[in-house]
Amino acid sequence: MAKSELTPSQRTSKIPACAGMIIDSGSHGRRKEENMASEKKYFRIEGEAVHLVTERIERTVTLSDLMGEVAKEGGITTPILPLGCRFFSAKGANATFVIEQAPCTRPVTWLNMGRDNGKWKLAFPFVVFVITTQSGNGIAGSRVFYRTAPLGSVDNLLLSTNLGNTNLNGQMCTGSMRIAGTTPAQKVESFVAEFWHSAWNTDINESFNAHQHIQEVSSLARWEEKSAKNPFFPLSIKWREYGKLIDIIEL
Structure with missing residues (x-):
């Protein structure tokens, strides 16, 4: 039986490694991001209207790595320091x-x-x-x-x-x-x-x-x-x- 075009489906495709956000986790140079883009389809019902929505996730990283990068961008401010x-x-x-x-x-x-x-x-x-x-x-x-x-x-x-x-x-x-x-x-x-x-x-x-x-x-x-x-x-x-x-x- 053929699938209806409105049937939710999910597929995954590779994207170039240089695209999107790149986060270096530190001393061992391990990369935490998923080097894949995922795309999924789902229905969204609003009253009598039924929408087929396509959602694309370009890159996934861990929350700790993201917060680390945000902290780097934010910098640091010290108090007034003593002489010397x-x-x-x-x-x-x-x-x-x-x-x-x-x-x-x-x-x-x-x-x-x-x-x-x-x-x-x-x-x-x-x-x-x-x-x-x-x-x-x-x-x-x-x-x-x-x-x-x-x-x-x-x-x-x-x-x-x-x-x-x-x-x-x-x-x-x-x-x-x-x-x-x-x-x-x-x-x-x-x-x-x-x-x-x-x-x-x-x-x-x-x-x-x-x-x-x-x-x-x-x-x-x-x-x-x-x-x-x-x-x-x-x-x-x-x-x-x-x-x-x-x-x-x-x-």
């Missing part, structure tokens, strides 16, 4: 800022280290702060590291410091530091400034002790003397390696 911020990430109520400061000679206060007033002028290499803020609660975490070159990637290696009140893993004892500001950027800038202005002591001195085998920084007096002669000498020091930035930042 090289990396920023936010997740939920937490935000992580990576601050890099260029080599320079700084006045610091380091008590019980061989000088009555505790005042020293010391040269430093690149200093990298990894600071996490929490909405409504200020600073939630802080670590500090050295580098002998500027950051260029989250895969870059960080070095342990020889700073006072700092552990070898970079964690900082902030004591009674007072942080000002209302925005995360202001709080981070205030935190970094207060760290340099605070008075360090020998309660946590493991970072300094771990580098005492290096002659140039074996004591603060030698460190200061070397700093006056060559403020960039810390860039040639073989500081203790710690780990990659990507393994430290809180994503």
Whole structure:
């Protein structure tokens, strides 16, 4: 028996791979779209009228891939970032800022280290702060590291410091530091400034002790003397390696 031309049917035909939307799913280059166009016919009844409708689906992709492409097109807008911020990430109520400061000679206060007033002028290499803020609660975490070159990637290696009140893993004892500001950027800038202005002591001195085998920084007096002669000498020091930035930042 011959089919009526009004009988719904479905057929599938190939279309060129370059047609329509192309979505790259990522690292393995797998394509999520169906490289086929499907066409189907169905009846649509409106009162006494019966319509034969042909519907054509040009391409099918997964919802997650489509939303990923939309996000790429939409871009990203960050908040105002702190001075020297090289990396920023936010997740939920937490935000992580990576601050890099260029080599320079700084006045610091380091008590019980061989000088009555505790005042020293010391040269430093690149200093990298990894600071996490929490909405409504200020600073939630802080670590500090050295580098002998500027950051260029989250895969870059960080070095342990020889700073006072700092552990070898970079964690900082902030004591009674007072942080000002209302925005995360202001709080981070205030935190970094207060760290340099605070008075360090020998309660946590493991970072300094771990580098005492290096002659140039074996004591603060030698460190200061070397700093006056060559403020960039810390860039040639073989500081203790710690780990990659990507393994430290809180994503």
